[in-house]
Amino acid sequence: MKNVAKDFWKTKKLEEMTSDEWEALCDNCGLCCLHRVILDDDSIAMTCVVCKNYDLKNKRCADYKNRFEIVPECIKLTLDKVAIYDWLPSTCAYRLIYQNLPLLSWHPLISGTIESMLNIGLNERDFILESDDIEIEDHIID
Numbered sequence: 001m002k003n004v005a006k007d008f009w010k011t012k013k014l015e016e017m018t019s020d021e022w023e024a025l026c027d028n029c030g031l032c033c034l035h036r037v038i039l040d041d042d043s044i045a046m047t048c049v050v051c052k053n054y055d056l057k058n059k060r061c062a063d064y065k066n067r068f069e070i071v072p073e074c075i076k077l078t079l080d081k082v083a084i085y086d087w088l089p090s091t092c093a094y095r096l097i098y099q100n101l102p103l104l105s106w107h108p109l110i111s112g113t114i115e116s117m118l119n120i121g122l123n124e125r126d127f128i129l130e131s132d133d134i135e136i137e138d139h140i141i142d
């Protein structure tokens with residue numbers, strides 16, 4: 001892991017974290033990479049269609065460093081966005097810390113290994129990769 005202070009998430013607020021600590025807070029669950037659609041009543045629904053730049057096999061962004069060039073609509077998560085994006089999953093590490101809640105047991109910062117994420121988040125069985133053939137609105141799951 002990069003330059004992060006020991007147990008930084010227990011003592012620092014989001015706004016106090018270094019960029020390395022901020023990045024380390026993401027557990028790579030990928031749930032924020034699922035397409036959302038806005039319904040007629042303005043509520044937001046989650047679909048099982050994942051961003052075209054997501055690697056379902058390895059369960060992570062296929063090119064995180066260049067994601068904004070590859071997917072211009074990709075959103076950089078910042079403190080002000082964590083505060084207002086109520087569509088982020090309740091398990092999202094940024095939401096948890098923002099709400100002064102502990103990280104979940106499977107978070108790599110708690111478990112000490114990314115192996116704990118293997119059964120969490122997106123899998124090839126239940127989620128599909130965005131493509132030109134897919135109508136995202138037809139795949140609402142929540």
Ligand code: SF4
Binds near residue numbers: 026
């Ligand atoms: S939902 Fe939160 S923890 Fe999961 S990948 Fe997105 S930013 Fe990271």
